[in-house]
Amino acid sequence: MSCTANKEENLLKAISLVREAAKKGAQIVCLQELFTSLYFCDTEDYEHFKLAEAIPGPSSEKLSAVAKELGVVIIASLFEKRAQGIYHNTTAVLDFDGTYLGKYRKMHIPDDPSYYEKFYFTPGDLGYKVFKTKFANIGILICWDQWYPEAARITSLMGAEILFYPTAIGWATSQDEATNTEQYNAWQTIQRSHSVANGVHVVSVNRVGMEQNGAMKFWGGSFVTNPFGTILYKAPHDKEEVNVIEIDLAKTDSYRTHWPFLRDRRIDSYQPITRRFIDED
Numbered sequence: 001m002s003c004t005a006n007k008e009e010n011l012l013k014a015i016s017l018v019r020e021a022a023k024k025g026a027q028i029v030c031l032q033e034l035f036t037s038l039y040f041c042d043t044e045d046y047e048h049f050k051l052a053e054a055i056p057g058p059s060s061e062k063l064s065a066v067a068k069e070l071g072v073v074i075i076a077s078l079f080e081k082r083a084q085g086i087y088h089n090t091t092a093v094l095d096f097d098g099t100y101l102g103k104y105r106k107m108h109i110p111d112d113p114s115y116y117e118k119f120y121f122t123p124g125d126l127g128y129k130v131f132k133t134k135f136a137n138i139g140i141l142i143c144w145d146q147w148y149p150e151a152a153r154i155t156s157l158m159g160a161e162i163l164f165y166p167t168a169i170g171w172a173t174s175q176d177e178a179t180n181t182e183q184y185n186a187w188q189t190i191q192r193s194h195s196v197a198n199g200v201h202v203v204s205v206n207r208v209g210m211e212q213n214g215a216m217k218f219w220g221g222s223f224v225t226n227p228f229g230t231i232l233y234k235a236p237h238d239k240e241e242v243n244v245i246e247i248d249l250a251k252t253d254s255y256r257t258h259w260p261f262l263r264d265r266r267i268d269s270y271q272p273i274t275r276r277f278i279d280e281d
Contacts, residue, residue, distance in 0.1 A: 001031070001240055002209030002218075003038050007051060010036045011059055015066050017242050022070040024244045027096075027135040030075040032207040033143050033168040034089070037079070042212045044119040052081035056100050060092045068098030073133045075140060077166035080105070082122070089121045091140045091166055093131040104129040106142040107151060114172065114216060117144070130158045136249060139200075143167045146191055146204070150273065156198035157262075161249050163194060167206040170218035184221055184237075192229035199227040199256035201247050208240060227255035 001017060003010050014035050021029045034040075036059060040048040053059060059078055067074045073096055080090035080103070089106035105124030109117045128151060130139050139160030145151045146165050155163060169187065171180045188204075195202045201224065208220035222235040224245045233245045256262060272278050 001035060001207060003035065003207065003211075005038055007036045011062065015063070017240075018063075018066055018072065018074060019070065020242045021244060022072050024242065026072055026244045028073040028075070028133065028138065028162075028164075030164045030166060030203055030205045031077060032205050033077045033166040034079060035077060035166075035207070038211050039168045039170075039207070039216075039218070041117045041120060042114045042216065044116050048120065049081075049087065052079040052087050054082075055080045055090055055092050055103050060094065060100065063092075064094045064098040064100060067094040067096060071096045073135060073138075075138070075164055075166065077142060079120075086122050087120055088124060089117065089142055090124075091142060093133070093138070093140065096134045101131045101133065102129065104140040104142070106145060108144045108148055110144045114212065128155045128158060130155060130160045136161045136247075139163045141165050143169060146187065149190075149194065149197065152194035152198055156194075156200050160200060161252060162201045162203060162247065163198075165191065165202070165204040167204055167222075168218065169206060170211070170216045173210075173215055173217055180219070184219055188221070188223060188231075191223075192225050192231070195225040195227055196229040196259075197261060199252055199259070199262065201226055201249075201252075203245075206235075208236075208238065227252055228259075 018029050037051050063074050063076050074094045077091045080088040090103050092103045093101040095101050105126050107124040109121050109123050111118040130137055137159050139155035141151050191202050191204050203224050205222045207218045220235050220237045224232040235241050
């Protein structure tokens with residue numbers, strides 16, 4: 001999905017696309033990161049805080065009514081105003097009957113050129129989360145969380161059958177095609193590895209479109225993998241698309257039984273992972 005500067009317009013567009021997905025047979029619908037606005041973190045601008053809202057709040061309540069009407073689960077990434085001066089990059093999960101199941105607050109917050117998220121978002125303090133929906137136990141992680149195997153592992157160990165990653169990532173239009181390809185391949189590869197290491201399906205949903213006055217092309221390329229990291233579906237880089245992919249959760253046990261990575265974990269040896277860097281005895 002591409003976005004505009006009009007928050008209400010984006011929300012209505014998202015609802016229309018949720019309806020399209022449901023009509024195609026979707027049971028779980030995942031919207032991209034911060035779908036009610038342009039990706040505003042390219043600049044540090046206090047005006048952008050006006051985009052934030054409570055969760056539950058106006059957007060999640062409208063989507064809850066849609067979830068109930070259509071009988072689908074909706075994963076909705078929103079800019080959360082928790083309190084005066086405290087904001088989060090947060091995803092709300094709405095069950096098939098409109099029930100608000102809870103929220104996940106983005107844990108890893110980047111600060112890079114054109115991605116100045118530390119200016120806006122307080123790091124998540126709810127920990128990793130799994131939501132028991134009608135159709136599956138789902139784990140939610142958000143964009144920059146994608147690069148951290150620890151986040152995927154912990155969420156999987158909590159019982160997630162599918163990891164969903166609402167995302168907003170793109171290419172600077174000033175860079176060359178070889179760099180673009182290398183960046184996309186790294187992004188996809190790290191998430192495919194989460195599928196393999198944890199024996200779970202991964203669903204990564206990214207925005208498309210030119211933003212930042214033409215300086216950024218969001219690269220789309222949304223995809224779904226099975227527990228062996230096989231690509232079941234990949235979206236185009238340059239256009240909007242609604243697609244429904246059938247996932248057979250019953251096969252997860254077979255993958256995990258034949259390649260029992262979870263069985264052979266040496267949890268007694270992993271304490272050093274809690275250190276920033278292992279540079280002292």
